[in-house]
Amino acid sequence: MAAAAARLLIRGSHQTLPISSVGTGKQSCIGNALLTLSSGCNSRLKTQRRHAAHFTFQPDPVPTQYGSTQKMNLFQSITSALDNTLASDPTAVIFGEDVAFGGVFRCTVGLRDKYGKDRVFNTPLCEQGIVGFGIGAAVAGATAIAEIQFADYIFPAFDQIVNEAAKYRYRSGNLFDCGNLTIRAPWGCVGHGSLYHSQSPEAFFAHCPGIKIVIPRGPTQAKGLLLSCIADNNPCIFFEPKILYRAAVEQVPVDAYTIPLSQAEVLQEGSDVTLVAWGTQIHVLREVANMAQEKLGVSCEVIDLRTILPWDNETVCKVSGHHSIVSIIVGHFIIGI
Amino acid sequence: MLTNISTVLRACAQRNGAAAVVSARNYADFTSQATFEIKKSDVFKLDEAPATEVVMTRDEGLQYYRTMQTMRRMELKADQLYKQKIIRGFCHLYDGQEACAVGIEASIKPTDHLITAYRAHGYTLTRGGTVKEIMAELTGRRGGIAKGKGGSMHMYCKNFYGGNGIVGAQVPLGAGVALACKYKGSDELCVCLYGDGAANQGQIFETYNMAALWKLPVIFICENNRYGMGTSVERAAASTDYFKRGEFIPGLRVDGMDILCVREATRFAAEHCRSGKGPILMELQTYRYHGHSMSDPGVSYRTREEIQEVRSKSDPISLLKDRLLSNNMASVEELKEIDVDVRKEIEDAAQFATTDPEPPLEELCNHIFSNNPPVEVRGTNPWAKLKSVS
Numbered sequence: 001m002a003a004a005a006a007r008l009l010i011r012g013s014h015q016t017l018p019i020s021s022v023g024t025g026k027q028s029c030i031g032n033a034l035l036t037l038s039s040g041c042n043s044r045l046k047t048q049r050r051h052a053a054h055f056t057f058q059p060d061p062v063p064t065q066y067g068s069t070q071k072m073n074l075f076q077s078i079t080s081a082l083d084n085t086l087a088s089d090p091t092a093v094i095f096g097e098d099v100a101f102g103g104v105f106r107c108t109v110g111l112r113d114k115y116g117k118d119r120v121f122n123t124p125l126c127e128q129g130i131v132g133f134g135i136g137a138a139v140a141g142a143t144a145i146a147e148i149q150f151a152d153y154i155f156p157a158f159d160q161i162v163n164e165a166a167k168y169r170y171r172s173g174n175l176f177d178c179g180n181l182t183i184r185a186p187w188g189c190v191g192h193g194s195l196y197h198s199q200s201p202e203a204f205f206a207h208c209p210g211i212k213i214v215i216p217r218g219p220t221q222a223k224g225l226l227l228s229c230i231a232d233n234n235p236c237i238f239f240e241p242k243i244l245y246r247a248a249v250e251q252v253p254v255d256a257y258t259i260p261l262s263q264a265e266v267l268q269e270g271s272d273v274t275l276v277a278w279g280t281q282i283h284v285l286r287e288v289a290n291m292a293q294e295k296l297g298v299s300c301e302v303i304d305l306r307t308i309l310p311w312d313n314e315t316v317c318k319v320s321g322h323h324s325i326v327s328i329i330v331g332h333f334i335i336g337i
Numbered sequence: 338m339l340t341n342i343s344t345v346l347r348a349c350a351q352r353n354g355a356a357a358v359v360s361a362r363n364y365a366d367f368t369s370q371a372t373f374e375i376k377k378s379d380v381f382k383l384d385e386a387p388a389t390e391v392v393m394t395r396d397e398g399l400q401y402y403r404t405m406q407t408m409r410r411m412e413l414k415a416d417q418l419y420k421q422k423i424i425r426g427f428c429h430l431y432d433g434q435e436a437c438a439v440g441i442e443a444s445i446k447p448t449d450h451l452i453t454a455y456r457a458h459g460y461t462l463t464r465g466g467t468v469k470e471i472m473a474e475l476t477g478r479r480g481g482i483a484k485g486k487g488g489s490m491h492m493y494c495k496n497f498y499g500g501n502g503i504v505g506a507q508v509p510l511g512a513g514v515a516l517a518c519k520y521k522g523s524d525e526l527c528v529c530l531y532g533d534g535a536a537n538q539g540q541i542f543e544t545y546n547m548a549a550l551w552k553l554p555v556i557f558i559c560e561n562n563r564y565g566m567g568t569s570v571e572r573a574a575a576s577t578d579y580f581k582r583g584e585f586i587p588g589l590r591v592d593g594m595d596i597l598c599v600r601e602a603t604r605f606a607a608e609h610c611r612s613g614k615g616p617i618l619m620e621l622q623t624y625r626y627h628g629h630s631m632s633d634p635g636v637s638y639r640t641r642e643e644i645q646e647v648r649s650k651s652d653p654i655s656l657l658k659d660r661l662l663s664n665n666m667a668s669v670e671e672l673k674e675i676d677v678d679v680r681k682e683i684e685d686a687a688q689f690a691t692t693d694p695e696p697p698l699e700e701l702c703n704h705i706f707s708n709n710p711p712v713e714v715r716g717t718n719p720w721a722k723l724k725s726v727s
Contacts, residue, residue: 098566156505193426194490197427
């Protein structure tokens with residue numbers, strides 16, 4: 001039941017066709033062909049019955065360069081990242097609604113017992129307050145890791161993020177900054193979340209210079225990217241695909257490691273079409289790419305954007321003259337590439 | 338037959354502690370009304386308090402009993418249907434808090450307005466929804482009160498503005514409704530509910546200020562059921578005197594498990610608003626038996642003993658039943674008849690809710706905008722778009 005949207009951008013000879021011509025021509029034929037071949041999508045829409053998730057999680061290969069690994073799912077990899085941070089950084093604090101007992105998605109289990117109630121504590125129900133407070137803590141020098149219980153609840157904090165956090169460094173002429181702030185929030189649809197437990201609000205923040213937005217596709221990526229966000233000197237929003245919290249299991253390095261921000265990853269090379277996505281949709285696209293290869297003989301390049309803002313336009317646009325770019329996004333209508 | 342009845346009655350009387358009634362009665366034998374002593378409400382910035390001696394008629398009592406019992410059985414049925422996976426998504430049950438909804442409705446008019454957060458099934462019923470419509474909405478069918486598109490958290494009916502998912506956000510809305518009432522000069526007021534967790538949201542304090550500044554006819558009601566999801570009030574609030582949080586708004590703290598207390602306090606509050614004195618704040622001390630939602634067992638942050646204690650000592654339906662029986666306002670059989678009736682109504686509604694068809698797919702995207710030419714909407718299928726018509 002994922003709300004997948006495809007926006008076809010055709011970059012022939014570096015010309016962007018106007019939107020009205022989307023859906024015409026070769027690309028739409030590919031689209032329709034993919035559609036009729038895939039068993040999940042049916043162009044004759046019928047009432048959806050949810051029997052299983054709409055994708056299969058494809059784990060990453062075991063990383064060898066970061067030391068010993070352990071089997072972890074997504075929420076455990078987040079806990080591991082936070083554990084590493086609290087151990088190595090004495091100024092690090094984690095706060096948010098219900099984080100003390102472990103969080104509604106168990107991302108902070110055990111941390112309060114291990115590091116004390118001064119470092120892992122609950123806030124009352126006040127998102128605007130949580131983020132504002134986080135900005136202040138970050139400015140004063142603490143590594144502040146704020147949790148918003150669901151990305152859908154982030155909107156009361158929108159003003160704090162966009163008007164305060166993002167602009168702090170700029171408006172103070174680099175005298176002050178809240179780079180120590182990282183905001184984490186569960187993100188994306190789960191099937192039964194309806195209006196307020198399913199949203200993917202990265203698009204709203206993607207137009208705001210001054211903050212970074214990061215969305216991982218699995219546990220290994222999540223830990224590395226989260227640690228990069230925490231280390232980064234800019235306020236970061238880290239969205240965690242909630243449908244992957246338990247479903248995604250990989251071998252994840254136990255020690256701390258970072259994955260660079262603003263670097264997209266090419267998961268699969270191809271020569272005909274480029275597919276760009278982030279988060280859960282990566283796994284859908286991998287299936288799509290396989291199907292396209294088998295059934296249509298179309299060679300797809302799959303790119304995980306990872307950092308939405310500032311995004312790695314170099315990797316994405318490094319295309320040959322005849323590539324078409326298909327961007328599959330979940331949720332609100334996104335920025336144009 | 339009489340000995341059978343008297344045995345049953347005596348057994349019931351022993352269980353409920355009501356006075357023993359040994360012979361079958363007809364309705365002419367019942368007291369038509371009685372006076373009751375109720376707990377005094379705590380006041381804040383008020384010179385008077387709601388009355389402590391109140392009158393309840395037999396008819397009122399039976400009506401309250403029926404409504405509360407309907408609410409209770411409806412919630413328990415919803416629990417059952419959820420466990421059978423006929424209701425999906427989120428479901429926040431109201432059992433334990435029935436006295437609040439029924440007590441409030443007893444003292445406001447159908448032309449008054451009410452808005453609350455997501456624990457809204459009870460209010461949907463008191464504000465005019467039928468059990469059938471509510472259950473069909475829970476199961477997402479076209480007979481539902483929101484045409485099957487809203488679900489548990491988004492039920493609406495005339496003068497009932499929902500049913501809101503984001504806590505705290507409904508409070509400024511309620512003040513706005515009150516402003517409209519004042520502006521139209523209609524002598525209506527707005528009852529604006531929120532919980533103990535939401536009481537810490539900033540927008541509520543913004544609303545207090547606006548309501549007091551412009552003397553809006555709004556009754557703010559904090560339903561304090563002691564836990565915001567899993568967080569007890571002591572761990573969430575610097576001041577748990579929620580009725581004093583309005584600072585410059587007068588407040589009342591009321592026993593929310595006693596329907597007569599709630600009714601009397603609401604009557605007092607409604608009079609306050611309608612006389613042009615501006616907003617007033619009520620804290621209803623109540624309790625929910627279920628967890629926060631169906632995915633919360635409700636025992637990891639509170640003990641089973643606590644839940645049991647409230648159930649045995651302060652259950653709103655039991656309290657009312659005891660009053661009716663011990664004051665000879667109703668018989669055990671009469672109440673049992675009501676129970677049987679209610680059970681049947683719920684069964685019928687559940688039957689309807691499970692068999693009614695889902696809304697047609699063409700309606701999925703309707704009502705996004707208003708009065709626009711039909712808009713195309715992306716669905717899960719990018720090359721077959723849905724249409725939005727309004």
